Amino acid sequence: MQDLLEKIYRDNDQLAFRQLFLQYSDRLIVFAASLLPSREEAEEAVSDVFVKIWQNRATLPAVRNLNTYLYTAVRNTAYNYRTSAGRMPEVLTGEHIQVAVNAMAASPEDMLISKENLRKIESAINLLPARCKLIFRLVKEDGLKYREVAEILEVSINTVNTQMAIALKKLGEVIDIRQHFGWME
Amino acid sequence: MEQHERLWELMAKRTAGILSAAEEMELEVLLEAAPEVARQQELLDKISLQSTGKPTLERKEILLDRIMGDMAAAENNETPRIPEATEDSTPAPRRRWRAMAAAASLLLLLGAATMTYLRTTTATVVWSTVQTRPGSKTRITLPDGTLVMLNAGSTLSYPNNFAKSGRQVKLTGEGYFDVTKMANYPFVIHTNTVDIKVLGTTFNVRAYADEPHTETALISGAVEVTVKDAGKQHITLSPRQKLLVANSIMDTASKPLPAARPDDQKPLIVLESMEKEHAGSLIAEAAWVENRFVYRNENFSQLIKRMERWYGITIECHNQSLLQTSFTGNVQGESLDQLLGMLKQTKQFEYNVTAGKVIIH
Structure with missing residues (x-):
């Protein structure tokens, strides 16, 4: 992951940037959707975050933890949307995300849950x-x-x-x- | 009661992997007094979550194109992209959203035109099909440079306008794929039970019609598997993960629920971690590429189906207890006779071979 960031800020590598988006967009869009009222706004918020990451790529070397950096950026953008729309920046009034649960095994011999x-x-x-x-x-x-x-x-x-x-x-x-x-x- | 709260506090810490040695001992004592809770939590560890409604790879590509467009626009006109706050009660991001919606509908119109164009030319789309007989394997290089090793008894089809049609192939049987990386052009493998979408990566797909599961094993990169039943789950795999989808998942939607049989309790979708095989450089799932035949804890009834394909023979087994036995082993370049000899060491049986047919007693 550090490689990817380096390619982005040092080489202006757009392919690395695409890869970063593809790796994180699922999680970030679902996270944004739990903060914002619609999927469209969630996608928009995450897109805005990525545009800003590119514009401010010179500051990427200062990023200590990519997870907290990305999720926090999405949260802040989502809050901005809410306040600019005159809504309270209160957490979690967004879509209630549904989950599907599957079995996971540590090895082929591992016992499976029914x-x-x-x-x-x-x-x-x-x-x-x-x-x-x-x-x-x-x-x-x-x-x-x-x-x-x-x-x-x-x-x-x-x-x-x-x-x-x-x-x-x-x-x-x-x-x-x-x-x-x-x-x- | 207070003790019980302590139990959950420690349990949550264990989930995060932040238990100290002392706390671990404390938890163990608490769990010994509550064996049912211990069992339940052990089972709760064996789940994987997937949020529904994640964007598809196509949708992500659309978003990426917009992001790249915004990046370029911002770099061309030095002016900031985001309009200043105005009296307008509509916030800036939402306004931009409407403009994009308009652009999207224009794209949709263009899309409709392309569709009709495609439809008129459908007649000229020719699918090339490569088929391997039992007992033989082959190696195919697709027009985009993607390498496919096709295992015995398998079929791979691809359209003659391969690149234009969005890099799609159809597979029954087993294939090992080393997909050429092309940004914006996902490579899609259609099987009966799942669709597998990738950008550029190495993985093995096993989708034989006569086996209970369709198996996707990822070696490097990332793949997105969409299950083709009513639920349409997207599952993204990380390297060294394997996804097993029961082929029976496809008939659960159409059939009414049958009376519960013990077998019905098996989960339909299982995410498994893969161990590296010591014998070869590849994971067990792809060992066949190196001409190695690997079987792990495999039921004999399944194993003979694979042996039939591997050696291009027919096997008839009249030994009922043998069919219930599981075998584990690993051979490279061994003859059928040698393999049968090895299996006999695990569990004794008699067999004779006549004209391409093995009869086991």
């Missing part, structure tokens, strides 16, 4: 309170660290930890373990 439990977890995630769900998504889907999430959403690490604990508790409760650990009965 289809029934996947379905239960999926509906439980989609019923989480908006903020809790956003935090859970940023950690589990986007792979962000707690301190990154805390910085991006301007909350304490403790808040992130608490919200994650709530999510883990609620999602764990819906899982029927008898399908997997029959011998425990």
